[in-house]
Structures are given as C-alpha cells and as structure tokens.
Amino acid sequence: MVLSSYKNEDKVLLALDCIIFGFDQEELKILLVKRDFEPEKGKWSLIGGFLKKEENLDEAATRILRYLTGLNNIYMEQLYTFSKVDRDPAERTISVAYYALIDIATHDKALLKQNPVQWFSLKEAPTLIFDHHLMVEKAISRLRRRALTKPIGFELLPPKFTMRQLQKLYEAILDKKLDKRNFINKFNSLDILIKLNEKDMSSSKKGAFLFKFDEEKYRRKVEDGFIFKI
Amino acid sequence: MVLSSYKNEDKVLLALDCIIFGFDQEELKILLVKRDFEPEKGKWSLIGGFLKKEENLDEAATRILRYLTGLNNIYMEQLYTFSKVDRDPAERTISVAYYALIDIATHDKALLKQNPVQWFSLKEAPTLIFDHHLMVEKAISRLRRRALTKPIGFELLPPKFTMRQLQKLYEAILDKKLDKRNFINKFNSLDILIKLNEKDMSSSKKGAFLFKFDEEKYRRKVEDGFIFKI
DNA sequence: GGGAATAAGTGTTTAAATTACTCTTTTGTA
DNA sequence: TACAAAAGAGTAATTTAAACACTTATTCCC
Structure with missing residues (x-):
C-alpha cells in the first residue's frame, strides 16, 4: 500500500x-x-x-x-x-x-x-x-x-514611518506594551533603518522624524551572518 | 472564480x-x-x-x-x-x-x-x-x-540517558560543540530531569549517572508559564 | 507675543543571563 | 598498584535585558 x-x-x-x-x-x-x-x-x-x-x-x-x-x-x-x-x-x-x-x-x-x-x-x-x-x-x-526574528513588520507599515508607529506595530503584534527608550535603542543598534530628513507632523506639534527600512543593508548584514532579533 | x-x-x-x-x-x-x-x-x-x-x-x-x-x-x-x-x-x-x-x-x-x-x-x-x-x-x-524551545530531544533518546548522551544529542542537532559545564548547569536549572540511582557503565570506568525526563513536572511547569529554552 | 499643551527625543543604572575556563574524582584494567 | 578514561563540579568576566524621568520642539490658543 x-x-x-x-x-x-x-x-x-x-x-x-x-x-x-x-x-x-x-x-x-x-x-x-x-x-x-x-x-x-x-x-x-x-x-x-x-x-x-x-x-x-x-x-x-x-x-x-x-x-x-x-x-x-x-x-x-x-x-x-x-x-x-x-x-x-x-x-x-x-x-x-x-x-x-x-x-x-x-x-x-x-x-x-x-x-x-x-x-x-x-x-x-x-x-x-x-x-x-x-x-x-x-x-x-x-x-x-x-x-x-525577521523584519517582516515593515510589510505592515507605509514605506516611511515614525519610530512611534514602528513601536505601536510591535506592541500590536506582541500584544504588550514596550518601553520607548529600550525599543528605540534596540532598533538603532540593529542599524537597518535610514533616518530621513523629513518629519511627520500629523501626530504632534513637534513632529516626528520619518524612517525607512534599509532593505539592501539588511540583506548585506544577513549575508555576513547577522541575525535579526528584536 | x-x-x-x-x-x-x-x-x-x-x-x-x-x-x-x-x-x-x-x-x-x-x-x-x-x-x-x-x-x-x-x-x-x-x-x-x-x-x-x-x-x-x-x-x-x-x-x-x-x-x-x-x-x-x-x-x-x-x-x-x-x-x-x-x-x-x-x-x-x-x-x-x-x-x-x-x-x-x-x-x-x-x-x-x-x-x-x-x-x-x-x-x-x-x-x-x-x-x-x-x-x-x-x-x-x-x-x-x-x-x-521544546524538549523534543528526549524523543530521540532512550528513556534513561546520561548527561553526556543528552549533550551529544544537542551537539548533533545544533551541529556545534557545547561546553560540558554550561550545558549541565543550564539543564539543571530547568529542573525537568530526574537523576536516577543507576549508572551507565558502558562508556567509562567511573560510570555515569542515568537521568530521565520528568514529563509530568515539565507539563506542570508549562502550565505555570514556564517556557523551555535551552 | 507668551504660555500651555502635546508628543518626541534622549542615557544611565541595575539585574540577569551567558560565556569562558581546569582540575579532581572514580574505578576498571593492565 | 599505577595508569587510563571519562565523570563531575564552581567562579569570574562579559554581554544582554530591563527599569526608569526629564528636556525639547512646536503649535495653538489666549
């Protein structure tokens, strides 16, 4: 059989x-x-x-x-x-x-x-x-x-996004509050975001800098053995 | 369609x-x-x-x-x-x-x-x-x-095994050498093994203590929020 | 024009986890 | 009885994760 x-x-x-x-x-x-x-x-x-x-x-x-x-x-x-x-x-x-x-x-x-x-x-x-x-x-x-373990979150965001949006996304996915400073520090240490010279003014008077995911840099890092881990 | x-x-x-x-x-x-x-x-x-x-x-x-x-x-x-x-x-x-x-x-x-x-x-x-x-x-x-993240390794071992065997299994699965003391300390801290009053004499003159996986204890720990992570 | 309101931005300290590392013990066999 | 062969056991250093609060920039409203 x-x-x-x-x-x-x-x-x-x-x-x-x-x-x-x-x-x-x-x-x-x-x-x-x-x-x-x-x-x-x-x-x-x-x-x-x-x-x-x-x-x-x-x-x-x-x-x-x-x-x-x-x-x-x-x-x-x-x-x-x-x-x-x-x-x-x-x-x-x-x-x-x-x-x-x-x-x-x-x-x-x-x-x-x-x-x-x-x-x-x-x-x-x-x-x-x-x-x-x-x-x-x-x-x-x-x-x-x-x-x-993979930067798939970016698929859920517009091409340009603020750190706040990124954090809110992770909070939504993981269903828990995250600390703002720790989150930003962590992401910065991954070094896969590009800070743009543009601000999003829609959510605050101060305005928040926009970032985008550096796909090419990410790919190169992965080739060198980098493992994305937030 | x-x-x-x-x-x-x-x-x-x-x-x-x-x-x-x-x-x-x-x-x-x-x-x-x-x-x-x-x-x-x-x-x-x-x-x-x-x-x-x-x-x-x-x-x-x-x-x-x-x-x-x-x-x-x-x-x-x-x-x-x-x-x-x-x-x-x-x-x-x-x-x-x-x-x-x-x-x-x-x-x-x-x-x-x-x-x-x-x-x-x-x-x-x-x-x-x-x-x-x-x-x-x-x-x-x-x-x-x-x-x-799951103690599935035990499925690959006999019901009674030595620490050495367990370590060799993990080394085979992960395809890398592990440090003996760190491995044992880590596993002991998980507290899901039962040390038996029996030795395996087949691989050394001194003999090595046999252990078994405490499935019931593991289950209870998981219920209390424990996450297996070696 | 000044003050209030709002969210952005930024570092340090502490605790916890991970890693690196070597000598002694036991006992069967030659 | 000494040698061989693997078992067994602890500490210090480093890295990573977690907790934590004030200042800054800007607009809007008075």
Missing part, C-alpha cells in the same frame, strides 16, 4: 485560505469576506480559492490575493495544512493556509472597490466558518514569533 | 512524506527506503504514502509510519506542503511533509525486519528522488529551532 504504485489513490480538492493581516496605526486587523455561495452563504470567511492544475501553492495564493486586492508584491508565507475530514461539510477538502501582510493605508483604495470584504480588528472579528478560527490563531502565533 | 461554488475544481493526489530522524549516540540519522516502483524505482526516497478519504493528515502520517516501523506513539509534526507542478514526473502530486523523531536503539529491531529501509547519517545520505532533499533540509532547520 505504502510502497505501491499510485494509480488507484483517492484524489482530493485542495483549497487555499489566506489570513490577511493589516495594521492601521493602532491595532492588527484581518480582512474577511462575506461568503456568497453555499455552504455557509452569508457568513464571514477567510479569502480562499482552489489550487489549479498548472500552478503551485505559492502561485495560487498570490493569484487569489491579487484577485481580491488587485495587488502584487505582497508578503506571503505558507502556514499549515488543515485536513480534518469533515472540516467542510459540503465536500472533503484539504486546505493550505497562507498568511499575508499588507499596509492598510497604502492598499485600502483597491480593497474598498471589492464590496464583500471588510477589515476587522482581531479582537472584534466575527465568528468564522469551518476551521478558519484555527487558521487565524495559528497565523497570529506564527506572526508573533516571526516578527521577532 | 475565487468566490464561486466548487463543483468544477481540479482534484489532486495528496501524498505524504516523512522525514524520520534517529540518533545513535553519535550523530543524527534519517531513515530512507529504496523505492521499488516507478518512477525512480531503485532510488532512495523518504517514506511516503497517500492520503485516504477517511483520514486526516496526522492520521495518515501515523499510519504510514506505523506501516513502516510497526510502532505507535512516535513524535510527529507537520512540516510544510510541497507543490511544485512537476515535482513528481509521473503525475501531479502535492506532498505534505511530516517529520518524526525516534530513538534508534529502542526501535531498531522492528525496523530491521523491513528490508528496504536503512539509516543514513545526515552527512552521508544518498541523493534523493524528487524534491525530497528540500524536505530534509527544511526538517533539519525546523528540528534545530524546535529543539531549543
């Missing part, structure tokens, strides 16, 4: 579901869609789709996300494959979960065109169909760990 | 492949099988099989492993799902990789009955079929990270 040819094996439907994280300067959000077909029509769900014969999973996830947001170049990562026998009551499907990170401010216009999708704060998200809550839970815990 | 019913979607073959790690008191090994069917008949491969309609992936991985080793209660964890379109030249298959940890000494007899399987040291393993080398690579890096 295990060691035999595979002519007579069962085939299955392979779905993909995307946990799309966004950040709005205050809290982490996820993008959900109101399902417009059975089963579970009218309920909130992760964005999903099915794998096609001619594509691999990363490509399928990208296609599904682009179909929804109209955007390429989104950070995505495969999360886990969910396979409970009756997870979808309509038909046996296995679902590979991906998570994506996008900056809400930059991408909101494209999304707003799509009627049935909506951002929900993590803490106020509605009940989801199937096992989607498990997927979200696992995605949060992966994001939390990943944010400490 | 994404938001439509799923009557007409493509179905695929869903395979599983298991990276089985073992430890023989000196180095990390993986268990491979000589493939006895086409394609790639006669070449070395990970242990694999296909998902059946009535089981989920964890169950399938357990079944496949039991079929091979005759054993239950093996530590297994889902690793990643591989989906390159032409990864299997015979037919489009998606493969979910699992990795398992077993103590070679305890389980070797059962394995020896199975002719086509063989242990290979990681550094001397033969070329593998398909994308199995990617699976192994990813499994090693997962194991390496996991071993630092």
Whole structure:
C-alpha cells in the first residue's frame, strides 16, 4: 500500500485560505469576506480559492490575493495544512493556509472597490466558518514569533514611518506594551533603518522624524551572518 | 472564480512524506527506503504514502509510519506542503511533509525486519528522488529551532540517558560543540530531569549517572508559564 | 507675543543571563 | 598498584535585558 504504485489513490480538492493581516496605526486587523455561495452563504470567511492544475501553492495564493486586492508584491508565507475530514461539510477538502501582510493605508483604495470584504480588528472579528478560527490563531502565533526574528513588520507599515508607529506595530503584534527608550535603542543598534530628513507632523506639534527600512543593508548584514532579533 | 461554488475544481493526489530522524549516540540519522516502483524505482526516497478519504493528515502520517516501523506513539509534526507542478514526473502530486523523531536503539529491531529501509547519517545520505532533499533540509532547520524551545530531544533518546548522551544529542542537532559545564548547569536549572540511582557503565570506568525526563513536572511547569529554552 | 499643551527625543543604572575556563574524582584494567 | 578514561563540579568576566524621568520642539490658543 505504502510502497505501491499510485494509480488507484483517492484524489482530493485542495483549497487555499489566506489570513490577511493589516495594521492601521493602532491595532492588527484581518480582512474577511462575506461568503456568497453555499455552504455557509452569508457568513464571514477567510479569502480562499482552489489550487489549479498548472500552478503551485505559492502561485495560487498570490493569484487569489491579487484577485481580491488587485495587488502584487505582497508578503506571503505558507502556514499549515488543515485536513480534518469533515472540516467542510459540503465536500472533503484539504486546505493550505497562507498568511499575508499588507499596509492598510497604502492598499485600502483597491480593497474598498471589492464590496464583500471588510477589515476587522482581531479582537472584534466575527465568528468564522469551518476551521478558519484555527487558521487565524495559528497565523497570529506564527506572526508573533516571526516578527521577532525577521523584519517582516515593515510589510505592515507605509514605506516611511515614525519610530512611534514602528513601536505601536510591535506592541500590536506582541500584544504588550514596550518601553520607548529600550525599543528605540534596540532598533538603532540593529542599524537597518535610514533616518530621513523629513518629519511627520500629523501626530504632534513637534513632529516626528520619518524612517525607512534599509532593505539592501539588511540583506548585506544577513549575508555576513547577522541575525535579526528584536 | 475565487468566490464561486466548487463543483468544477481540479482534484489532486495528496501524498505524504516523512522525514524520520534517529540518533545513535553519535550523530543524527534519517531513515530512507529504496523505492521499488516507478518512477525512480531503485532510488532512495523518504517514506511516503497517500492520503485516504477517511483520514486526516496526522492520521495518515501515523499510519504510514506505523506501516513502516510497526510502532505507535512516535513524535510527529507537520512540516510544510510541497507543490511544485512537476515535482513528481509521473503525475501531479502535492506532498505534505511530516517529520518524526525516534530513538534508534529502542526501535531498531522492528525496523530491521523491513528490508528496504536503512539509516543514513545526515552527512552521508544518498541523493534523493524528487524534491525530497528540500524536505530534509527544511526538517533539519525546523528540528534545530524546535529543539531549543521544546524538549523534543528526549524523543530521540532512550528513556534513561546520561548527561553526556543528552549533550551529544544537542551537539548533533545544533551541529556545534557545547561546553560540558554550561550545558549541565543550564539543564539543571530547568529542573525537568530526574537523576536516577543507576549508572551507565558502558562508556567509562567511573560510570555515569542515568537521568530521565520528568514529563509530568515539565507539563506542570508549562502550565505555570514556564517556557523551555535551552 | 507668551504660555500651555502635546508628543518626541534622549542615557544611565541595575539585574540577569551567558560565556569562558581546569582540575579532581572514580574505578576498571593492565 | 599505577595508569587510563571519562565523570563531575564552581567562579569570574562579559554581554544582554530591563527599569526608569526629564528636556525639547512646536503649535495653538489666549
């Protein structure tokens, strides 16, 4: 059985579901869609789709996300494959979960065109169909760990951001308050940010300097054995 | 397409492949099988099989492993799902990789009955079929990270082991030398080992005390917020 | 124009964790 | 009985993490 040819094996439907994280300067959000077909029509769900014969999973996830947001170049990562026998009551499907990170401010216009999708704060998200809550839970815990060892947080911010925004993002991801001075000292010691000669005046009278992530410098440091660890 | 019913979607073959790690008191090994069917008949491969309609992936991985080793209660964890379109030249298959940890000494007899399987040291393993080398690579890096934050190493040791054996295991997993005193101090401070009133006399004249992992104590500590970190 | 309000920006001290490091003990075997 | 072979045990130095509070710049309002 295990060691035999595979002519007579069962085939299955392979779905993909995307946990799309966004950040709005205050809290982490996820993008959900109101399902417009059975089963579970009218309920909130992760964005999903099915794998096609001619594509691999990363490509399928990208296609599904682009179909929804109209955007390429989104950070995505495969999360886990969910396979409970009756997870979808309509038909046996296995679902590979991906998570994506996008900056809400930059991408909101494209999304707003799509009627049935909506951002929900993590803490106020509605009940989801199937096992989607498990997927979200696992995605949060992966994001939390990943944010400490890879600079993926920048995917959730605009290209230029203040230190305050960066700190608030990490506080949202880790769900705990951080000390301002320690945070800034730590990040400065990593030496992967470029301080711009520009201030953001929207949040204070003094104005806060804008920074951007120095992707090239980061890459070079990694090549030299540097490990990002906040 | 994404938001439509799923009557007409493509179905695929869903395979599983298991990276089985073992430890023989000196180095990390993986268990491979000589493939006895086409394609790639006669070449070395990970242990694999296909998902059946009535089981989920964890169950399938357990079944496949039991079929091979005759054993239950093996530590297994889902690793990643591989989906390159032409990864299997015979037919489009998606493969979910699992990795398992077993103590070679305890389980070797059962394995020896199975002719086509063989242990290979990681550094001397033969070329593998398909994308199995990617699976192994990813499994090693997962194991390496996991071993630092979960006491999974004990799965690779006999129930009773010496401090020396434990250290050698960690050295094998992390692929670097560790300082004997620091290692022992660190582990003692975790306070999850039971020192037995028994010595292993096989490796020295003085004899080395045997220890065992206190699973119950570990569980209780975790409940109190303890995080294993070596 | 002066003062109040608001958030930005900045270092030091203390505690904790990690690393580096070597000699003595035990006991079986020659 | 002495030699070989691995076990066992503690301290000092360094690095990293955590706690902590005041000054500065600017706008807005009076």
